Amino acid sequence: MKEILIKIRNSILRFFYKVIFKPIFFQVDPEKVHDKMIKFGHFLGTGSFTKSLTALFFSYRNKKLEQKILGIKFNNPLGLAAGFDKNAEMTEILPRTGFGFGEIGSITGEQCKGNPKPRLWRLKKSKGLVVYYGLKNEGCEKIANKLEGKKLSVPIGISIAKTNSKKTVKLEAGIKDYVKAFKTIKNIGDFAVINISCPNTFGGTPFTQKEDLEKLLTETGKIKYEKPVFIKLPPDLTKKQIDETIKVTDRHIIDGFVCTNLTKDRENKTISRKIHEKNIPEVGGVSGKPIEELADETIKYIYKKTKGKYTIIGCGGIFSAEDAYKKIRLGASLIQQISGMIFEGPQLMSEINQGLVKLLEKDGFNNISEAVGIDNQF
Numbered sequence: 001m002k003e004i005l006i007k008i009r010n011s012i013l014r015f016f017y018k019v020i021f022k023p024i025f026f027q028v029d030p031e032k033v034h035d036k037m038i039k040f041g042h043f044l045g046t047g048s049f050t051k052s053l054t055a056l057f058f059s060y061r062n063k064k065l066e067q068k069i070l071g072i073k074f075n076n077p078l079g080l081a082a083g084f085d086k087n088a089e090m091t092e093i094l095p096r097t098g099f100g101f102g103e104i105g106s107i108t109g110e111q112c113k114g115n116p117k118p119r120l121w122r123l124k125k126s127k128g129l130v131v132y133y134g135l136k137n138e139g140c141e142k143i144a145n146k147l148e149g150k151k152l153s154v155p156i157g158i159s160i161a162k163t164n165s166k167k168t169v170k171l172e173a174g175i176k177d178y179v180k181a182f183k184t185i186k187n188i189g190d191f192a193v194i195n196i197s198c199p200n201t202f203g204g205t206p207f208t209q210k211e212d213l214e215k216l217l218t219e220t221g222k223i224k225y226e227k228p229v230f231i232k233l234p235p236d237l238t239k240k241q242i243d244e245t246i247k248v249t250d251r252h253i254i255d256g257f258v259c260t261n262l263t264k265d266r267e268n269k270t271i272s273r274k275i276h277e278k279n280i281p282e283v284g285g286v287s288g289k290p291i292e293e294l295a296d297e298t299i300k301y302i303y304k305k306t307k308g309k310y311t312i313i314g315c316g317g318i319f320s321a322e323d324a325y326k327k328i329r330l331g332a333s334l335i336q337q338i339s340g341m342i343f344e345g346p347q348l349m350s351e352i353n354q355g356l357v358k359l360l361e362k363d364g365f366n367n368i369s370e371a372v373g374i375d376n377q378f
C-alpha cells in the first residue's frame with residue numbers, strides 16, 4: 001500500500017513539474033534558477049517543519065537499497081553530484097529530498113568567483129547542460145568552517161579541485177593548492193573526491209597525465225586522511241590513459257573513482273548526430289544524456305580491468321531507474337546525478353529508488369549490492 005501511495009505521489013509531482021514548474025524555470029537564466037534553488041533548499045533545511053514537509057513529498061526508504069561501502073552506511077545508492085551544492089548550503093535538507101548521499105564542492109584552496117557570465121546553458125533537445133562555472137566557490141576555509149562539527153544525517157563527500165586562477169597553472173602551485181584544500185577539509189565529510197577533470201579552468205586538466213597525477217597523489221598521500229578517497233575522471237580518456245591512471249592510483253591509497261565528469265568533446269555523437277541544438281557555446285563541458293554512454297563505458301572498463309578492486313560511483317545522464325540500474329550492473333556501487341533532476345523534476349530521486357527496488361525484485365536480488373557488476377563479470 002505504501003509503495004502504491006508513493007508511486008501516486010511521485011506521478012502527481014512529476015505532472016506538476018512538467019506542466020507548470022519546468023516551463024517557467026526553462027524561461028529563466030539557468031544560473032539564476034540554480035541560485036534560487038540553492039537558497040530555497042537552504043531555507044527548507046532551517047526548520048523541523050519544512051524538513052518534515054520536504055520528506056513527506058520526496059523521501060523514500062527501502063532496506064533493499066541499504067549498503068555499507070568502505071565503512072560508510074548508505075540508505076540508498078543515489079547521490080547529488082558535485083557542482084550543485086558548491087558551498088555546502090543544502091546538507092541539512094539533502095536527506096529529506098530522497099538522496100542517499102551528497103558531494104559538495106568542488107572546493108578549492110582559495111575562494112574563486114568562477115568564469116565570466118553567462119556560464120550555464122541548457123541543451124533542451126539533447127537533455128544536457130553546458131557548464132562553464134569555472135569552479136566558483138567560497139574557498140576551502142570558509143566551507144570547512146561551515147561544516148566543522150556539524151552532524152550530517154547522510155554521508156557527504158567533499159570534492160576538491162585546484163583554484164581556477166593563473167596563479168595555479170604551474171604544476172607545483174597547482175599541487176600546493178590541492179594540498180591546502182585537502183588539509184583543510186580533513187575533518188569534514190565522510191569521503192574525499194579529488195577532482196582532476198574540471199574542463200573549465202586555467203591550465204586545463206594536467207592531472208589526467210600520469211606524471212602529474214603521480215606527483216599530486218604523492219603530495220596528497222602525505223596528509224593523514226583516514227577516510228576513503230576517490231578520483232573523479234573525465235569521460236574523454238582513452239583506454240590507454242585510463243590504464244595509466246590506474247597504474248598510478250595502484251601505487252597510492254585510492255579507494256575508488258567517480259565516473260564521470262563533463263565532456264569537452266563537441267563532436268560527441270549524441271549532440272552532433274541526433275540533436276541539432278542551435279548556438280552551443282564553444283566554452284564549457286557538457287552534462288546529461290550526451291555523456292551517459294561515455295560514463296557507462298568508463299565504468300565498464302575500470303570495473304573489469306581492476307576486477308572490482310575500486311569502488312565506482314557512476315555519474316552521467318541518469319534520468320530513470322533503468323539508467324541507474326545499468327550503471328550498477330556494469331560495476332557502480334553508488335550513482336550520482338544533477339541533470340536528470342533538472343529535466344525530470346525533484347521527485348526523480350524517489351522515482352529512481354523505487355524503480356530500483358522493482359528492478360531488483362524482478363531479477364531476484366535481495367539487496368542492491370548483489371547487482372553490482374553483474375553484467376560485467378571478470
Ligand SMILES: Cc1cc2nc3c(=O)[nH]c(=O)nc-3n(C[C@H](O)[C@H](O)[C@H](O)COP(=O)(O)O)c2cc1C
Nearest residue numbers: 081082083105106260261287288316317337338339
Ligand atoms: C551545474 C553543474 C556544475 C558542476 N560543477 C562540478 C564541480 O564543481 N565539480 C565536479 O566534480 N563536477 C561538477 N559537475 C559535474 C557533475 O558532478 C557530473 O559529473 C555531471 O554533471 C554528470 O552528471 P549528470 O549528467 O547527472 O549531470 C557539474 C555539473 C553541473 C551540471
